[in-house]
Amino acid sequence: MTRPEPVFEKDRHIKYWKRCHDTYLPSPYTASDSTRLMWACFTYSALDILHVPFDPEDVANVRTWVLNLQHPQGGFCGSPAHVYKGQAADQGHANLAATFFALVLLAVVAEHGEAGADAYAGVNRQQTLRWLRRLQRDDGSFGQNMWDGQPVGGRDTRHSYLASSVRWMLRGDPEKGSAAEEEDIDMESIIRHIRRGQTFDGGLAEASSHESHAGYAYCSVAALSLLDRPLRFSDGTSHEAVLRGTSDRDHLLKFLADRQFVYLAQDEEEEGVSHDAGEENFIMAQLDSLNIDDSCDYGGFNGRCNKKADTCYCWWAMGTLRMLDSGFDIGASPARRYLLEITQHRIGGFSKVAGAPPDLYHAYLGLAGLALLGESGIKEFDVGLCCSIETTAKIERARAGLIQRAEQDAQSEQEDRFWEQV
Amino acid sequence: MPPKKVPQKTGKLDPVWAKPEDLKKPETVGERTQQRINLSTPYHGKDLNDLTADELKIYSHTNLIKPISEGKISLSVKAEREFWKVVNKEKLPIRHVRDNYDWGKDKNGKDIASYTIEELNQRKVKQARYRALSLFSRQFVHLRDQAKRQGAELAETQIEDERKRRREMAALKKDLYGELTAKLVQDPVYDDIIPIPMEEPENALARIAYPDFYAEAISYLRAVMVAEEYTPRCLRITEHVISMNPAHYTVWLYRFKIIQVLDLPIPDEIEWLNEVALNNLKNYQIWHHRQLLLDYYYPKIADDEDAVKKLAKSEIDFVNQILAEDTKNYHVWSYRQDIVAKLGIWTVAELGSTQNMIEDDVRNNSAWSHRFYLVFSDPSQSTKDASPTEHDPKVPESIIERELKYTRDKILLSPQNQSSWNYLRGVLRKAGRGMSTEEGFASQFAECLGEEGEKVTSSHALEMLADASVETGDAEKATLCFTRLAKTWDPIREGYWQYRISQLKEQ
16 A cells, blocks of 8 residues: 655645744744844745745835844854944944844845845945955864954854855955955864764864764764865756865764664654653664554654754755765655655744644655655755855855945956046 | 611612612623613613603603703703703703713623622722832832933832832733733843844745744844843843754853953852753753863863863763663763863763663664774774874773674674674774674574575664675675675665675676
């Protein structure tokens, strides 16, 4: 007997995201008040990948709100709580994650085609790229913000990823000597730093002394992949930095392939109620039951060995494999069934685990996971920047527009001076 | 004979139009009001045709004197005397209670008219108390300003009294009207801070239903941060903000700076942080803050061996306390790895405490990872900065053997537990030994491969057999193992196993 195909409840997801768009996020989100730009970006990007058009008035509002978060010395602040106006404006603090989400969000709501060349109008490219360089430490890692003239925050590869992405979104490749030319980050040291993160079991972490983690693996590999990405994504990607930044590729592939496991829906559900000891581990299937035809129904993913399944690791693990050009497929159909039948929520969105309420983070990364699996009804997805390929194209145009404007401004300034001199 | 009951003289005579229910003791405020309306407006609401001539007279006189008794018409002195004479004689009511009087509702939406008289009295006492307190509070501000002008400050007791007063006022306000008073304005030490609210336009993105007074706390934090003030009161503001939003990315840095500027004892801060960490298990900033504190504190005590040992012990104790509640907390384990290196905790006790966690849950991969780090990065028995996946000749053979035995024992306990298999592979790499050296051990979990009666109790053992065969160049056996994994023993990774087979062909 074949089971019915699981259904992607697109309309419910749209409803979920529209609700997130229209109403207040519940108070537990206060703990992520400093990353409101992330929630805003997820909301608009989710609607975008679900083919929901934006209202022009709303787009203008998004632009105003986002640009208001820009710091005069480059970068974007995470939320209005970190922004000062007037004379105190310099006292706010731009944050790397916020800057990444601001740039993606401005592109998400930008117009298609040439009209989108202005999408980054108002973004202080020069200051932001200089701020980005200041955020890099001697060991190659990046801080999340500046404090007393120093980069601060952890050294993990989330920051490497965000830095590499911001660099790709803004830097471009202006001609040597052009007014838009900006000095680059230290490429060698960022690669070295990431390379030092491979652990004894082949996975990646902030440092090889830590436990391997699929989330950090994604960040490390995506950071490397974006360092090499050509200015036009459609031109294909070089793998040089990825190869140089991962010391043992085969081992890493094994670590990533191991993130998927047979998810025993019924047993997990029962254990969820009983709260037994060892609830931190996923329930292992009996090996001799695996050859029954439908035993591979659900393919859950964890981020670390033996941990329980979690929606977002479907994205982190599959995405990393995709960027590594792994040459094999993981269990796509069980992964899809897991997402759609286990954590896809009745009211739309995805929850972290079965039975939990949906939240924006898992709702977005659930969609991202499905996008990688080629779900129809979701736009084609950029595995590196975690947005639609369309948005990536808009980023490219916006960057070109920004660079062109910088060059023109410099030229007209020069011309002005010429007349002054005459 | 008992004495005859004499009706008590009340000093006022009940008007003739009073109905019995108007004279009994009222239960509720509303009832009392109704009685007063009834007594002050004779025969109101009655059909005039039903009234007797006397009643009609009283009715019309009551209405006629209204404009005069209310002062709307003024009379000559003589006429006024006449007027009052008649009023007195007929006992007409000269004041009237509005018959649509609304007592309003209390904070719970309960009509105050339904209060008992006693309840209303209590409420009035509270209102009076509130008014009195506000007067004192205003006086406090006045006195403080005066003192300040003279370059003096008020006594701490006066400030404490004011703090209590404001707390009581806040409580009364909440009790009476259900209105909440913001936290920081209740403390006079913050009076001179001019809060800088965050700008939040109506159509802002990703709006959050903030808890009460989060916006207040943030606006005070913004003000003191911009003023670059580093004082104890600012420390309390940071604590207040952290209690609502521990992931705020600059509040921790600011707090750290206050500690530096005021040169506060780091152990006190760590103790405070312990509480916060226990309440926010999944938070990352807390552990980053702890790391900053340690980086700052350690050089001060680095020369004192006992002090370092004491610190190492208290840190590990706390880490263990957290891990007892959350056995795989990633931030905590990462922190543990960092302090092992920093404070030199390459001890038997540390290995033992990690081992206990593996004994409790043999699938705790965090504990296994920590063990690997402890064993193979211990500077006394390993090469500095050696890659974790490479052969390290400096690791003593006895250690390798101990680790292999330990791991094999744990595999026998739970053959399908991948953590211990990964560990085994890791040990072999460190030892510079091939997977094939464990072929004998792994074989017991995979019998009669490819034959009738095939029995596999660990897919990881089968994978190790495959890798051993790859090593020894036995492509046929490797293919068999991979195929059996793909088809039967680990079909969810079929794509990966097929890929491994295709790799064999390339070689």
